[in-house]
Amino acid sequence: MGPNVKKWLLAQSLAIAIVFVTGLIIVSLQSEQFNAKNCFQRVVTSLSENWFGQNCRGGIDWKFHRVDELTMEQIITYVEWANSSSCRLSHDFGGNVIFTAGVDGQKAVCLDPAVRPERASGAWPPVTKKKFNECLVYSFGIKNEWSFDEAMEALGCRVYAFDPSMNRTRHDHTSKIHFYDLGLSDRDEQRVDDQEKNWTMKSLDSIYHNLLGHQGKIIDYLKIDIERDEWIVLPQILSSGMMDRVRQMGVEIHLLSPTGNNTLDEIRQNIKTLKSLEDYGLVRFDSKFNPWSNDLKIIDNVEWWGYDAYELVWYNSKLARKGHEM
Numbered sequence: 479m480g481p482n483v484k485k486w487l488l489a490q491s492l493a494i495a496i497v498f499v500t501g502l503i504i505v506s507l508q509s510e511q512f513n514a515k516n517c518f519q520r521v522v523t524s525l526s527e528n529w530f531g532q533n534c535r536g537g538i539d540w541k542f543h544r545v546d547e548l549t550m551e552q553i554i555t556y557v558e559w560a561n562s563s564s565c566r567l568s569h570d571f572g573g574n575v576i577f578t579a580g581v582d583g584q585k586a587v588c589l590d591p592a593v594r595p596e597r598a599s600g601a602w603p604p605v606t607k608k609k610f611n612e613c614l615v616y617s618f619g620i621k622n623e624w625s626f627d628e629a630m631e632a633l634g635c636r637v638y639a640f641d642p643s644m645n646r647t648r649h650d651h652t653s654k655i656h657f658y659d660l661g662l663s664d665r666d667e668q669r670v671d672d673q674e675k676n677w678t679m680k681s682l683d684s685i686y687h688n689l690l691g692h693q694g695k696i697i698d699y700l701k702i703d704i705e706r707d708e709w710i711v712l713p714q715i716l717s718s719g720m721m722d723r724v725r726q727m728g729v730e731i732h733l734l735s736p737t738g739n740n741t742l743d744e745i746r747q748n749i750k751t752l753k754s755l756e757d758y759g760l761v762r763f764d765s766k767f768n769p770w771s772n773d774l775k776i777i778d779n780v781e782w783w784g785y786d787a788y789e790l791v792w793y794n795s796k797l798a799r800k801g802h803e804m
């Protein structure tokens with residue numbers, strides 16, 4: 479082997495080493511970028527990467543994104559996201575197992591000491607001499623399915639249940655579950671149609687102040703499942719100041735109208751409503767799609783196949799009890 483060949487070999491090994499190290503640097507830089515806002519971009523660049531995007535959960539900063547520019551894929555990524563590490567003890571309450579199909583009707587409740595419902599059983603440290611308030615639940619949309627309400631009663635809560643569509647008048651379902659035949663809206667009104675429908679509707683602040691006289695109380699859990707009326711109700715709950723009285727909230731949201739045409743702009747307006755809740759201080763710790771809501775819909779005259787309904791659950795960080803880290 480002549481000296482020239484040796485030099486050539488050395489040069490070649492050096493070149494290989496340089497390429498290798500450069501490659502390593504590029505790869506590590508990229509994984510460095512694979513978080514926060516870049517995570518979002520990657521998640522939405524292709525649908526197949528959407529699954530991959532699960533790694534990103536908890537690390538997405540949605541403040542970087544203008545709602546007016548979101549695509550439908552980005553909207554889905556947004557609603558499917560949850561800050562799941564923000565509640566360590568999240569449990570589903572209620573629900574029925576449906577033979578071979580799944581579970582329906584359950585709602586996540588956060589039992590972390592800072593935000594758990596008052597007097598929740600299993601509370602630690604145990605509530606001792608300290609005077610405590612009775613746990614209070616408002617539950618809108620029952621449809622004769624009481625499993626969540628009964629589970630919350632078992633947890634120690636008094637439950638006010640509302641549904642104008644059940645053809646049942648005011649009664650007590652159990653000693654601690656009180657039923658009212660009225661619906662949740664952004665104002666007090668009668669909702670009448672040309673069939674038999676004549677529903678009494680009330681706003682949350684009207685129910686809380688006038689109907690139930692709950693001034694000063696905290697609603698430990700507000701459940702809302704009212705078939706698209708959530709989009710008129712949620713902004714009013716925020717603007718009326720009632721959000722300050724709600725410790726946890728579980729809402730079934732409906733992205734798409736079952737009949738007629740959806741526009742992307744309309745859907746973006748609803749996403750703005752969700753973002754305004756989170757900008758206010760709600761922390762979303764759970765998101766589940768409703769497996770029975772997979773359907774063909776139309777958005778801006780284009781067919782869209784996907785889930786329409788999601789169960790989103792938040793706790794109100796403004797009402798987190800002091801002295802407990804979340």
Ligand SMILES: *[C@@H]1O[C@H](CO)[C@@H](O)[C@H](O)[C@H]1NC(C)=O
Nearest residue numbers: 536537538539561564761804
């Ligand atoms: C998730 O929730 C925690 C509070 O538990 C908060 O500090 C964090 O900023 C949240 N993350 C995102 C991405 O919203």
Ligand SMILES: *[C@@H]1O[C@H](CO)[C@@H](O)[C@H](O)[C@H]1NC(C)=O
Nearest residue numbers: 643644645646647673674675
């Ligand atoms: C509602 O209930 C009443 C009896 O309580 C019954 O006469 C009526 O037919 C019911 N209406 C509907 C729409 O089911």
Ligand SMILES: *[C@@H]1O[C@H](CO)[C@@H](O)[C@H](O)[C@H]1NC(C)=O
Nearest residue numbers: 668669670671675676677678
């Ligand atoms: C609807 O119900 C309200 C209150 O019960 C009643 O005052 C009103 O007359 C009813 N309207 C119709 C159209 O039946």
Ligand SMILES: *[C@@H]1O[C@H](CO)[C@@H](O)[C@H](O)[C@H]1NC(C)=O
Nearest residue numbers: 736737738739740776778779
């Ligand atoms: C949607 O709107 C278009 C025109 O804007 C109309 O041609 C079509 O029939 C509508 N579809 C439904 C299901 O309403």
